[in-house]
Amino acid sequence: MNPLRAEAAPWEGARPEQLADRYYQATTWIYRRAWGSSFHFAPLRRGEPRPTAIRRYEDGIAEALGIRASSACLDLGCGIGGPATSIAASTGARIVALNSSLGQLGIMRRAGRATNVRSVGGDFGRLPFAARTFDVAYAFEALCHAVDLAAVFEEVHRVLRPGGALGFSEWCLTDAFDPRDESHAALRRQIETSYGVARLRAWPEWQAALIAAGFQVTTTIDRASGGGEAHEPWYRALLPRDTTLDSLGRRPTVRALEERALSLAERARLVPRGTATTVRVLRMGTAALVEAGRRGIFTPMRVVVATTASG
Numbered sequence: 001m002n003p004l005r006a007e008a009a010p011w012e013g014a015r016p017e018q019l020a021d022r023y024y025q026a027t028t029w030i031y032r033r034a035w036g037s038s039f040h041f042a043p044l045r046r047g048e049p050r051p052t053a054i055r056r057y058e059d060g061i062a063e064a065l066g067i068r069a070s071s072a073c074l075d076l077g078c079g080i081g082g083p084a085t086s087i088a089a090s091t092g093a094r095i096v097a098l099n100s101s102l103g104q105l106g107i108m109r110r111a112g113r114a115t116n117v118r119s120v121g122g123d124f125g126r127l128p129f130a131a132r133t134f135d136v137a138y139a140f141e142a143l144c145h146a147v148d149l150a151a152v153f154e155e156v157h158r159v160l161r162p163g164g165a166l167g168f169s170e171w172c173l174t175d176a177f178d179p180r181d182e183s184h185a186a187l188r189r190q191i192e193t194s195y196g197v198a199r200l201r202a203w204p205e206w207q208a209a210l211i212a213a214g215f216q217v218t219t220t221i222d223r224a225s226g227g228g229e230a231h232e233p234w235y236r237a238l239l240p241r242d243t244t245l246d247s248l249g250r251r252p253t254v255r256a257l258e259e260r261a262l263s264l265a266e267r268a269r270l271v272p273r274g275t276a277t278t279v280r281v282l283r284m285g286t287a288a289l290v291e292a293g294r295r296g297i298f299t300p301m302r303v304v305v306a307t308t309a310s311g
C-alpha cells in the first residue's frame with residue numbers, strides 16, 4: 001500500500017467533532033456518483049449488482065428490527081436518504097432522518113423523498129427529540145463517525161420507548177486486528193484518514209458502550225464473514241475489475257484519465273481547490289479497505305440489534 005502522502009485532504013487536521021462534516025462536505029459528490037443514494041456496503045451474492053444487494057440488506061435490517069407501518073423510526077446519520085426512503089417504502093413506517101451534514105440534507109430535500117420521511121438537522125450525540133419518542137432507531141455506517149460513542153448510545157436510549165430497538169450495520173475492527181502489528185495499525189490509520197473517521201473501534205468497545213447506556217444486545221453478527229448466506233467478499237464492490245458492469249468506472253485507465261481531467265479542472269478553477277487530492281486520498285482509502293478486508297482485520301458490516309427494557 002502507498003504510504004500517507006504529504007498532501008492533505010480538505011478534512012485532514014479538522015477537530016474530531018468537525019471531522020465527519022468536513023469530510024462529507026468534500027466527498028458527497030463522489031459518494032453520489034459511486035453509490036447512488038445509499039452510502040453503505042451490503043452482503044453481495046455472486047454477480048449481483050450492488051444496488052440490488054443494498055436494497056435487500058436495508059429491508060432485511062428493517063425486518064430484523066420489526067419495523068412496521070405503525071413504527072416511529074429514527075435514522076441516525078441518514079446521508080442523502082437512501083436507506084430511509086427504501087425502508088419507508090417497504091414498511092410504511094414514519095421515519096425521522098437525522099443528519100449533521102446540512103449539505104446532504106439539502107440534497108435529500110431537493111430530491112423530494114417519500115412523504116413518510118421527515119429530515120432533521122442535528123448531531124446524534126445531542127438528539128433534538130423528547131424522551132421516549134421512537135420505537136426503533138437504526139444506522140447504516142454512520143455511528144462509526146461518533147467521537148463519544150457512549151454519549152450517542154445514552155442519547156439513543158433516552159429517545160427510545162421502553163421495549164424499543166436499536167439496530168445498526170457499522171465499521172468495526174475484528175478480533176484478527178492486532179494493534180501491535182505495524183501493518184495492521186497502518187491500515188487502520190489509512191482508513192481513518194481517508195474516510196473522516198476519528199477512531200475505528202473493535203466490537204468489545206461498541207458492546208461495552210451499549211451495555212453502559214442500558215441496552216441489552218440481542219443479536220450481533222459480522223455479515224462480512226458470511227452469516228450463513230452464500231456471498232462474495234464485501235470489498236468486491238471496490239475492486240478495479242469484477243464481474244459486474246459497475247466496475248467499468250474503477251478500471252485503472254479510466255481512473256488515470258479522471259485524475260488528469262480533475263487536476264486540469266482544478267487548475268482552471270472549474271472545481272474547488274483540493275478536489276484532485278480528495279479523489280487521490282479516497283483511492284488510498286479504497287486500497288486500505290480492500291487490504292484490510294482481505295486480511296480479515298476489518299468489517300464494514302458488524303450488525304447489531306439491541307433493545308431497551310420493556311415498561
Ligand SMILES: C[S@@+](CC[C@H](N)C(=O)[O-])C[C@H]1O[C@@H](n2cnc3c(N)ncnc32)[C@H](O)[C@@H]1O
Pocket residue numbers: 020021024037038039040076077078079080081082083098099100101104122123124125139140141142143145146
Ligand atoms: C457513510 S454515510 C452513511 C449515510 C447513510 N446512513 C447511508 O447509508 O446512506 C455516514 C453519515 O453519517 C452522518 N454523520 C456523521 N456524524 C454524524 C453526527 N455526529 N450526527 C449526525 N449524523 C452524522 C454523515 O453526515 C453521513 O450522512
